[in-house]
Amino acid sequence: MSDSSEKPRFDRISLIGIGLIGSSIARMIKREGLAGHVAVSARSQESLDTSLELGFADSVTLDQEEAVRDADLVIICSPISTYNSVIEAIAPGLKKGAIVSDVGSVKQAVMRDLEPHIPDGVHLVPAHPVSGTEHSGPEAGFAELFEDRWCILTPPPGTDEKSVEAVAGFWRTAGSNVEIMEPNHHDLVMAMTSHLPHLISYTIVGTASDLEQSLRNEVVKFSAGGFRDFTRIAASDPTMWRDVFLNNREAVLEMLQRFSEDLTALQRAIRWGESDTLFDLFTRTREIRRKVIDAKQA
Amino acid sequence: MSDSSEKPRFDRISLIGIGLIGSSIARMIKREGLAGHVAVSARSQESLDTSLELGFADSVTLDQEEAVRDADLVIICSPISTYNSVIEAIAPGLKKGAIVSDVGSVKQAVMRDLEPHIPDGVHLVPAHPVSGTEHSGPEAGFAELFEDRWCILTPPPGTDEKSVEAVAGFWRTAGSNVEIMEPNHHDLVMAMTSHLPHLISYTIVGTASDLEQSLRNEVVKFSAGGFRDFTRIAASDPTMWRDVFLNNREAVLEMLQRFSEDLTALQRAIRWGESDTLFDLFTRTREIRRKVIDAKQA
DSSP states (O other): OOOTTOOOOEEEEEEEOOSHHHHHHHHHHHHHTOEEEEEEEOSOHHHHHHHHHHTOOSEEESOHHHHHTTOSEEEEOSOGGGHHHHHHHHGGGOOTTOEEEEOOSOSHHHHHHHGGGOOTTOEEOOEEEOOOOSOOSGGGOOGGGGTTOEEEEOOOTTOOHHHHHHHHHHHHHTTOEEEEOOHHHHHHHHIIIIIHHHHHHHHHHHHHHTSOHHHHHHHHHTGGGTHHHHHHHTTSOHHHHHHHHHHSHHHHHHHHHHHHHHHHHHHHHHHTTOHHHHHHHHHHHHHHHHHHHHTTOO | OOOTTOOOOEEEEEEEOOSHHHHHHHHHHHHHTOEEEEEEEOSOHHHHHHHHHHTOOSEEESOHHHHHTTOSEEEEOSOGGGHHHHHHHHGGGOOTTOEEEEOOSOSHHHHHHHGGGOOTTOEEOOEEEOOOOSOOSGGGOOGGGGTTOEEEEOOOTTOOHHHHHHHHHHHHHTTOEEEEOOHHHHHHHHIIIIIHHHHHHHHHHHHHHTSOHHHHHHHHHTGGGTHHHHHHHTTSOHHHHHHHHHHSHHHHHHHHHHHHHHHHHHHHHHHTTOHHHHHHHHHHHHHHHHHHHHTTOO
16 A cells, blocks of 8 residues: 555546535545546536536536546446446446446445446446435535545455555545445445434434324424434435445345344333333443544544 | 513522533523522532532532522422422422422423422422433533523413413523423423434444444444434433333333334335335435424424
């Protein structure tokens, strides 16, 4: 590995998809001068127009193959359900020595979809910047989104070292802490730290939205008591999260099953007034918070 | 009702319990000059010493009856499980015309515990300031805790109007928006907006703490993906929350049952790859977030 302070430089970077993450990356590339040219492709002309207006794209096109031509680094920033069609479209346009990366929140499915289509001489270095907001679209991005956040790389065994280091350097320049992981381990950790919390938030906000009208209005009014935090998480991009759950099914169902068992046990403790059970759990969870604070993640 | 800008003034206010909420109230009373004398009682001498040192108590005593003697306003700020013993201890010391209030997060149980012991000529005006942090103890309080938050009053039918208005004015001076509600309705609204979110947070953090050691460390490390928000909520005071669940059992179990059904339906949708079900829910929950923002609760 080269020095971690070394800033990589690409002649041409292509971004496929220009939502919250893609547009944040584009802004960061411009701020840091990481590329001579940023080519952007998106599904809608509107997003492309916005990208030009906001000044973080040097060229835009609806044609994905055209977008990746001559690119040194291609980053797929579209929902995971599009990966199959994206890689089929761009594969013929990839030049020898190009790096293909992505920003998807699950990594086994990404390997499954992308790896078989990567041409000889092209390097696949999947990445997952663990950052985001509840906002979507090219206007929602900002260059600082990745600062002090993790970016997890899951390069397949035998990946070209220099390509891995180039992507790592790219993300370090964005301000992220880079970690290398195996895809299945990544998916398990994220199932617990990110996917299950989102699933639960979506559920409780859905439960509230099914309440009788009068009660529902008051839930919104008095949401500051805890519910509010869940509404923020449950406002995240629907397409992205649908794809996450469908593509990390096994790990999410495993963690969800554990959660459900624990919730049922707690329900029983409340019903039967088992005050020690409640107190012990509530004391134990404080410890985890302390560890999160110690790890400077709070 | 008198003018909402009118600031009440009490010769003597007694606070029973001086944790996060009690000490925030004491600081607010001092800042606003709401009382000639603030008398504090607590279970531990240490808390009393701290109260004197931090300057928000004029007198301190371990004797609850002594603390309330000659008080115009008594606010019970101890956990709900102590209410029975507190009201038995203070009832003989309450002067005619005194107001007894509290800050408990459930209100039917408070009526059950307090009302039978309130002497003739003493006015019971239960209150619930919907605010707090994950920190506990007299050092954790701050005078601004109640600003722009709700404070819900649940006076029994026929309560002396002037006493209700005095307590309402007290909380408006603290910066809160005051709402009058029936105890059972309060408990139902809070079960959804506050109690269920806390229960779920405690559960998921507990589930994480049961993970295999290596995975657990990584959950802490990568907690910024969503899990972190739950650890904050799940770090709330264990005694207070145990008492909440034991004393709002029916409403919490009702909301929990609805949540569990919805979670099971979502689990099924993930298992069988029902992408439309997921997408529809995730779109619907965004609406609720928009309403929370519109209601200026975000």
